Amino acid sequence: MINNFTKQSLQSKLPSISDELLSISKQTLAVNNGNIPKWEAAINEIKKQPKGSIDYQAPYLTIHTKNNNIEALQQSLKLLMPWRKGPYQIGDLQLDSEWRGDLKWDRVLPYIQPLKGKTVLDVGSGNGYFTYLMALAGAEIALGIEPFLLFNYQFQAMQTLINNPLNAFVLPLKLEQIPEKPLFDTVFSMGVLYHQKNHLLHLQQLKTVLAEDGELILETLIIDEKQGEQIIPQDRYAKMRNVWCLPSTNTLHTWLKRVGFKKIKLVDVTKTTPEEQRATHWIGDNTQSLKDFLDPNDDYLTIEGLPAPKRAIFVCQK
Ligand SMILES: C[S@@+](CC[C@H](N)C(=O)[O-])C[C@H]1O[C@@H](n2cnc3c(N)ncnc32)[C@H](O)[C@@H]1O
Numbered sequence: 001m002i003n004n005f006t007k008q009s010l011q012s013k014l015p016s017i018s019d020e021l022l023s024i025s026k027q028t029l030a031v032n033n034g035n036i037p038k039w040e041a042a043i044n045e046i047k048k049q050p051k052g053s054i055d056y057q058a059p060y061l062t063i064h065t066k067n068n069n070i071e072a073l074q075q076s077l078k079l080l081m082p083w084r085k086g087p088y089q090i091g092d093l094q095l096d097s098e099w100r101g102d103l104k105w106d107r108v109l110p111y112i113q114p115l116k117g118k119t120v121l122d123v124g125s126g127n128g129y130f131t132y133l134m135a136l137a138g139a140e141i142a143l144g145i146e147p148f149l150l151f152n153y154q155f156q157a158m159q160t161l162i163n164n165p166l167n168a169f170v171l172p173l174k175l176e177q178i179p180e181k182p183l184f185d186t187v188f189s190m191g192v193l194y195h196q197k198n199h200l201l202h203l204q205q206l207k208t209v210l211a212e213d214g215e216l217i218l219e220t221l222i223i224d225e226k227q228g229e230q231i232i233p234q235d236r237y238a239k240m241r242n243v244w245c246l247p248s249t250n251t252l253h254t255w256l257k258r259v260g261f262k263k264i265k266l267v268d269v270t271k272t273t274p275e276e277q278r279a280t281h282w283i284g285d286n287t288q289s290l291k292d293f294l295d296p297n298d299d300y301l302t303i304e305g306l307p308a309p310k311r312a313i314f315v316c317q318k
Pocket residue numbers: 085123124125126130145146147148151173174175176189190191192195
């Protein structure tokens with residue numbers, strides 16, 4: 001999983017923490033997960049496919065390969081389902097993930113400082129769709145961290161198909177495992193805060209790893225002011241078990257301020273639509289997606305009767 005290119009890049013771009021990052025990642029990868037043989041087999045099959053260069057042809061992160069055996073490639077990539085984040089295109093094969101990541105990127109990109117030459121951390125990177133976009137936008141290094149092992153294998157599958165690897169990496173780490181040093185010029189936390197039991201601690205940790213003049217991009221679920229200061233779901237939210245906080249944008253602003261962020265700007269609020277999150281044949285046997293998580297008679301409510309998913313993007317500094 002962690003090849004020499006990854007090691008060398010981390011050692012040259014993040015010398016003070018690379019050994020620690022690599023050692024924790026190796027320990028994590030050594031866990032006993034019954035799916036690993038299947039995922040390794042998929043990667044080994046994908047290695048037999050031709051490689052190509054990667055670029056972004058919205059909405060697809062596109063790998064320009066020729067003469068793929070599409071059927072074999074599709075079969076191997078399907079061993080790595082569910083594909084939540086994307087979409088990707090490899091040669092003529094379109095991998096339409098559950099989420100149209102390009103729509104989020106369109107909402108983020110106009111409001112952030114240019115990534116050219118920056119050291120970037122993408123917290124909760126999933127399979128690295130955005131991490132690649134950050135590298136393609138010119139980041140010196142884009143480090144994605146993602147504790148869920150399958151998504152690390154999905155990233156590996158794409159890396160295997162690329163012949164000009166970018167300085168984009170995904171490692172199986174949690175934010176809590178990143179050494180407490182202010183090394184990152186831009187830190188992204190997108191879709192992660194609401195999964196944290198301790199939201200203030202997450203914000204504090206983001207601040208700790210952010211460089212002095214760096215920028216945080218925080219994207220998370222929010223509620224309208226009229227619905228109160230925050231909702232803590234009693235049980236599930238849009239069928240997800242692990243949603244702990246849904247603040248209003250004012251409340252989130254206060255949290256950011258309290259933790260010590262400055263120049264806090266709310267740059268976007270968007271209701272999640274079935275165009276952005278939908279079932280595709282790349283999500284596996286559980287074919288439920290946004291429309292199944294909403295009240296069938298009122299798409300402003302979740303199936304549990306809470307406000308339907310709406311997301312805000314904040315940009316702020318230390
Ligand atoms: C909803 S996904 C968001 C993926 C992507 N960033 C996006 O915006 O679409 C949240 C991801 O954060 C990861 N995650 C949750 N807690 C984390 C933590 N403490 N550190 C790093 N990643 C975390 C989860 O495993 C999950 O893949």
